Amino acid sequence: MADPKGFLTTPREEWPRRAAGERVRDWDEVYVPGALLPIVGRQADRCMDCGVPFCHEACPLGNLIPEWNDLVSRSDWRAANERLHATNNFPEFTGRLCPAPCEAGCVLAINQPAVTIKNVECAIADVAWEEGLVPPRPPERLSGRTVAVIGSGPTGLAAAQQLTRAGHTVAVYERDDRVGGLLRYGIPEFKMEKRHLERRIGQMRAEGTRFRTSTAVGQDVDAAGLRARYDAVVIATGATAWRELTVPGRELAGIHQAMEYLPLANRVCEGDLECSPLSAAGRHVVIVGGGDTGADCLGTAVRERAASVTQLDIYAQPGAERDEEAEPWPTYPRLYRLSAAHEEARELGSAPAADADARLFAASTLRFTGDARGHVRALHLVGVDAGRRPLPGTERSLPADLVLLALGFSGPDRRDGLVDGLGLEMERRGTIARDRGFATSVPGVFAAGDAARGQSLVVWAIAEGRAVAAAVDRHLSGGTTRLPAPVDPYDRPMTV
Numbered sequence: 001m002a003d004p005k006g007f008l009t010t011p012r013e014e015w016p017r018r019a020a021g022e023r024v025r026d027w028d029e030v031y032v033p034g035a036l037l038p039i040v041g042r043q044a045d046r047c048m049d050c051g052v053p054f055c056h057e058a059c060p061l062g063n064l065i066p067e068w069n070d071l072v073s074r075s076d077w078r079a080a081n082e083r084l085h086a087t088n089n090f091p092e093f094t095g096r097l098c099p100a101p102c103e104a105g106c107v108l109a110i111n112q113p114a115v116t117i118k119n120v121e122c123a124i125a126d127v128a129w130e131e132g133l134v135p136p137r138p139p140e141r142l143s144g145r146t147v148a149v150i151g152s153g154p155t156g157l158a159a160a161q162q163l164t165r166a167g168h169t170v171a172v173y174e175r176d177d178r179v180g181g182l183l184r185y186g187i188p189e190f191k192m193e194k195r196h197l198e199r200r201i202g203q204m205r206a207e208g209t210r211f212r213t214s215t216a217v218g219q220d221v222d223a224a225g226l227r228a229r230y231d232a233v234v235i236a237t238g239a240t241a242w243r244e245l246t247v248p249g250r251e252l253a254g255i256h257q258a259m260e261y262l263p264l265a266n267r268v269c270e271g272d273l274e275c276s277p278l279s280a281a282g283r284h285v286v287i288v289g290g291g292d293t294g295a296d297c298l299g300t301a302v303r304e305r306a307a308s309v310t311q312l313d314i315y316a317q318p319g320a321e322r323d324e325e326a327e328p329w330p331t332y333p334r335l336y337r338l339s340a341a342h343e344e345a346r347e348l349g350s351a352p353a354a355d356a357d358a359r360l361f362a363a364s365t366l367r368f369t370g371d372a373r374g375h376v377r378a379l380h381l382v383g384v385d386a387g388r389r390p391l392p393g394t395e396r397s398l399p400a401d402l403v404l405l406a407l408g409f410s411g412p413d414r415r416d417g418l419v420d421g422l423g424l425e426m427e428r429r430g431t432i433a434r435d436r437g438f439a440t441s442v443p444g445v446f447a448a449g450d451a452a453r454g455q456s457l458v459v460w461a462i463a464e465g466r467a468v469a470a471a472v473d474r475h476l477s478g479g480t481t482r483l484p485a486p487v488d489p490y491d492r493p494m495t496v
Helices: 037-045 054-058 065-073 077-085 091-097 117-130 154-165 195-207 223-229 258-270 292-303 340-348 418-422 458-476
Strands: 146-150 169-173 210-212 232-235 255-257 284-288 308-313 359-361 363-370 376-383 396-399 402-405 445-447
Touching: 037 065, 037 117, 054 065, 065 077, 065 117, 077 117, 091 117, 091 195, 091 458, 146 154, 146 223, 154 169, 154 195, 154 232, 154 458, 195 210, 223 418, 232 458, 255 258, 258 292, 258 402, 284 292, 284 396, 292 308, 292 340, 292 402, 308 363, 376 402, 445 458
Parallel strands: 146 169, 146 232, 169 210, 232 445, 255 402, 284 308, 284 402, 308 359
Antiparallel strands: 363 376, 376 396
16 A cells, blocks of 8 residues: 555546547547556555455456555556456456446445546556567467367457467457457447557467457358367357347338447448448437447447437436445446546537437337338437336427437347357357356357356456356366466346
């Protein structure tokens, strides 16, 4: 504990964002470049080095947060990086994308603003890369065993890196033309520039991991045949079966899933397209769904110069303070949070139909109506109570030339033939069934991440990737492994 009084004398200060009017003119990350390092040491001083650090329990990776906070406060970046990478393969991802359940579990958060754990983590990762502290770590010897990892999102990448470093020969199969999965085509550039992903993939290639892009297992490659060629297979395809909105008018043109819209915008940033075929430019956009994916659509539509953008959230607007009875510390509370995209919409007046930040809370879609050509022109909604029951007299309509559905995902998409080709057993909720050792119903086939857990957070995805790697290594080496397994398949976030 570098400063025993740091939490008493230093207020919370977060990485400042660039002005909204400036950042919506480009696709760069929203934060002020170089503004984090001058403040992060003082913020690390606020860590109390608790006797029982609940931030560990709140983080599925078990990150050694008080240890690297202390090291950052002393400017010992090398040691901080070693402690951070001891539990997390990709801190530059989580430091930008994770909603930081660790901060909700911070003991300081009982009666003060939490330590800026996420910012400290991001600073360590960035400094480590800049100072050459993240070299490739190829194995000293090969085991002679082979593993196929299907899917190159955070779970697949974490599993592949762990297994490669353990000495196994690993090939990652990705159906898209580039590696990264959701990190590549689902996360907008303004939340995480893809140079961070490319840098990590380069490290993995240097360690020996092989990548097979534009290869959909079940279509381009026979699933059963792939299983026969490898000693083990890890399914880490994510939960790509999106949820639908079954209301009148859904068949109208101009209504799309969020994951049809976001990848095209990312392809523009990659240089594949000059303009997205689903660009929001000059259109009245309505986003159905109040989660992070909806916010990603919002930030993207604002940058594409939409005429207006409104986001519908079926839940009531949460309060600014934790409800100690319903969501006591150290659980992750549902609070009113202002993401970068909502801040932009508020300051630029992008949603005149909404109260302040583009969101309409406690709103449920009733139907869509269109023009004579069959294109959507309006979304009709109604206010709802806490039980999602319509409130009389609250019906209204919004102009809508483009509607984006961001309602979440239920499990892996079975249309590619992977699940049926392997004959995998499924859970009733649509995810892949597995036992406590991450093993599926097919010998030698393991499942991890959203494909088996269901839709979750990036930090859980990486934790599952590390844990399934330990299970596979144990399977291949006759019952022992030195790889860490931070989570169990049945672990869940801390709740009341």
